[in-house]
Amino acid sequence: MKSKKIIFAIFAFLIFAFAGLLLFKKTNIFKNNEESSNNQINDVAVISQNSNEFVFVGDDSYLIKGKLTDEKFRDIYEKLPDTLYQLEFNDRIFAMDKTDDVNDMTFSLIQENSPTNLDKFQGTGEQENLIKYLKLAVNGKATYPKISSLANRFESLIDPEEFHTKYADYFIETSDNYGISALPSGIKLKLIEFFNSDEGKNYRYRTKGNQTSRDLMWSGELTGLNKKEMAILLNHTGNNLEDRYMLLVYALPDQPRAQQYYLVYNEVFYDKVLMDHLKYSADGEDYSEEIYMNTDTKVTTPYNGILLKQVNAPDYALVYDKNFDKMIKYIQQPKSQPKAENEVE
Structure with a gap:
């Protein structure tokens, strides 16, 4: 009888410990990334990875905000401009969707998307708002950005091999x-x-x-x-x-x-x-x-x-x-x- 009580106590302890671990993970799933807001974003595992790399060779094209998917993060979302970044010649971006229609594609600056990788990414000053927004997207709080352009977006995005053979010898600045x-x-x-x-x-x-x-x-x-x-x-x-x-x-x-x-x-x-x-x-x-x-x-x-x-x-x-x-x-x-x-x- 005594041994049964001991086994029961151990079993109960394991249940409470496991529940506590889950609660700890849930309450700590986000860490501070925006000090000015009560809505906090933290690092998580890689959300998505895609090998659809493109090089931009067009004109007057912009990466714009997608949709907010978590109202708790509206404050951060609305502080960012609708136009996140104007693409420049030779910018590398990665498609986040398995689709052939560029109008439906969403994009990121990096292939393996996580806040840690975004923090390590050596972006330019002009890409600051885009990187902040991508940290929302990578945690599922907003959809990834799309391209807005008056020009033909199919012609503006080419694969790296085509860029190397067609453009690199003439238009890479020295x-x-x-x-x-x-x-x-x-x-x-x-x-x-x-x-x-x-x-x-x-x-x-x-x-x-x-x-x-x-x-x-x-x-x-x-x-x-x-x-x-x-x-x-x-x-x-x-x-x-x-x-x-x-x-x-x-x-x-x-x-x-x-x-x-x-x-x-x-x-x-x-x-x-x-x-x-x-x-x-x-x-x-x-x-x-x-x-x-x-x-x-x-x-x-x-x-x-x-x-x-x-x-x-x-x-x-x-x-x-x-x-x-x-x-x-x-x-x-x-x-x-x-x-x-x-x-x-």
């Missing part, structure tokens, strides 16, 4: 090509075509000396309002002792689809050339340079244009002509003034 990654995706695609052509195989985007990206890139409205059209100077790689540049000017059609840029001007220069805007803003004021357009008096262009300057040469202006659908080059002197022998029409 000390002498700073700014190249910021080009619109449509311009990148056109440059890839050019670099792989016979005419462009010896040209690359590269700064020399004191040049910056502002010296080699021009952006503005060449053919119409609210168009982000581009001019870019590429350096010939065959001879480091001489300056030789290819100027490429790209425009957008009146009804652009998926950033379908097309070439409206190209020219080779055998010396350094400076580019400037005919229309610009400064200190809150808009300014417009008047130019000669085969006239004896200066006139104003309806849209922007590119002013070209070189040493020991007259200035030229490139202005879009709608009838010919290309840029026309105008020497900056009165029409009646005789041209020097070294001046080009």
Whole structure:
């Protein structure tokens, strides 16, 4: 009888100990992660793992908040902006869903998602809000973020192997090509075509000396309002002792689809050339340079244009002509003034 009581007591103790362990785990499942809130998030085991890695190569795309799934965490959720992060070229993200429809995909910055891994992740300052939100998502308190984009999201996300073979050699920034990654995706695609052509195989985007990206890139409205059209100077790689540049000017059609840029001007220069805007803003004021357009008096262009300057040469202006659908080059002197022998029409 006495031994039965002892066995019963041991059994009861084990039951109470097991119940206490469960209670301890339940009450400690979350630890402090946001000191300013009573709603606490803590580390748990890896919630999900997915091998669907993508590289972003698009434009104007954002990771936005998903849905809140636990009202106890509304305070943290509402303190975060709806737009968590603007994706940048070469950002790596991981799809959290087994679906082929990118519109239904949700994403994370890391493959194995846990608060510990997120704490270890070396993100940028711009990714701070996104990381805070991912800590909600990884604990099941909110759904993972989705992509919001005006562009075609299928074309904006590619697999790492395609990125390596198609983009990496041309658009990964180094000390002498700073700014190249910021080009619109449509311009990148056109440059890839050019670099792989016979005419462009010896040209690359590269700064020399004191040049910056502002010296080699021009952006503005060449053919119409609210168009982000581009001019870019590429350096010939065959001879480091001489300056030789290819100027490429790209425009957008009146009804652009998926950033379908097309070439409206190209020219080779055998010396350094400076580019400037005919229309610009400064200190809150808009300014417009008047130019000669085969006239004896200066006139104003309806849209922007590119002013070209070189040493020991007259200035030229490139202005879009709608009838010919290309840029026309105008020497900056009165029409009646005789041209020097070294001046080009």
